[in-house]
Amino acid sequence: MSLPGSGLLRGLAVTWRNLTRRAVTAQYPDALPELPPRSRGVIALIEEKCTSCMLCARECPAWCIYIDSHKDVIPATTEGGRERSRNVLDRFAIDYSLCMYCSICVEVCPFDALHWSPEFEYAELDIRDLTHEKDRLRDWMWTVPAPAALDEGAEDPKEITTARKAAERASEREGR
């Protein structure tokens, strides 16, 4: 059982304590926020890595990724050889008015063409302008932070191991 009116005094004390402390407000447009490095601001695309495999577009729960592509025929390099074909990306667009930032497209991309960028200032006055094309998505790629360093003593990344093995083989061949 507490004294009657002690709650009222406690209320005054709480507000007084707040008054004497600095507010935590961030003056946003004047001072940019310090975001954690892996913030999910916007999805960036490395166009060169994309093979138009459509995995991201199909997995997207909001159906907000638009991909157009066509097949390009590469003539045979040797005589009598077979012609090769490859996919050329014509359009890659993400509609950020639909996107729910679930990150499934980033997870599912087999070639690491999609990345999270902490950039968040892409508001538009018209909802239709929120569909951003691949040029804009490519530009955001420059704002993606470098991947975190591997743990000490960890295995080297696959790319490096393969490259090193190839180099070793080449030098062995030369030495022989």
Next chain:
Amino acid sequence: MAELADAVLRVVLVIAAFLLLPLLVGQTEHKVMAHMQSRVGPMYAGAFHGWAQLVADGVKFVQKEDVLPADADRSVFRLAPAVALLPYLVALLAIPLGPGVVGQDFDIGLFFVLAVMGVGVIGTLMGGWSSANKFSLLGGIRVAAQLMAYELPFVLAAASVAMAAGTLSLSGIVEAWSPWWLLWQLPGAVVFFVAGLAELQRPPFDMPVADAEIVFGPFTEYGGLRFALFILAEYAGIVVLSALTAVLFLGGWHGPFPDTLGWLWTLLKTGVVAFVVIWVRVAYPRLREDQLQRLAWQGLVPVALLQLVVTAAGVVIVG
């Protein structure tokens, strides 16, 4: 001629104070309330910590359309903000800042100020009735109930000081004041302050305008300049209540420095009381209607009556 110039000067000064002080209290409320809630409040208007926020608000209010509800009682609806605001201007006229520093020193100053402050509430009541809106009407009725409940302890507490000083003149009361009144008249001071808050419909006694249940009570249909006048009336009311509390219970211009600086003391005490008004608003939730009435009739009225007895005993024994 000199008499006329003197009167004009006094009126001009009172009007200047009437226009400046409520804005000062409003701006303080903006900032103090913000910081008490760990925010920063207005920061942009006027470049330095939003000092011109209320000026910007005023410009906005002036630009707004003057809306009149179709079923409103037009003349009453138009008149209400003025009735709410002007009494506080008149009341300010009679409140002394220092010895001789007063708009008009009445012999019955206390009676005059209390009577005039009661009129201010009528303005809100008029607004509630004339809006032809059920929320406004509900708010108006709550205002009436609140006025009935809190006017009594308000006047009783003030009467206690008048009894102790043996005069109804506000200057006379300050002159008769001595520091031990702070203890002797303490219950009366608390009753006066709380009842005054309720009369101004300030949180936690803002049942009449309770925005979560009856939109904005009597002010629901008001917009633009008329609404601004109502809000100005609220802040002018805070100034008048704080000044009255300072003059009646906190000793007005009595302070450590020579009497010529007395007006500064009165202003300082008024400022401190106004700060407490803001503080109480931030710290407490709104009282329910039945709690409101119970506090007045079962809490404040008995305490005020008891204070009267104590004062009477003190006057008889000491005086």
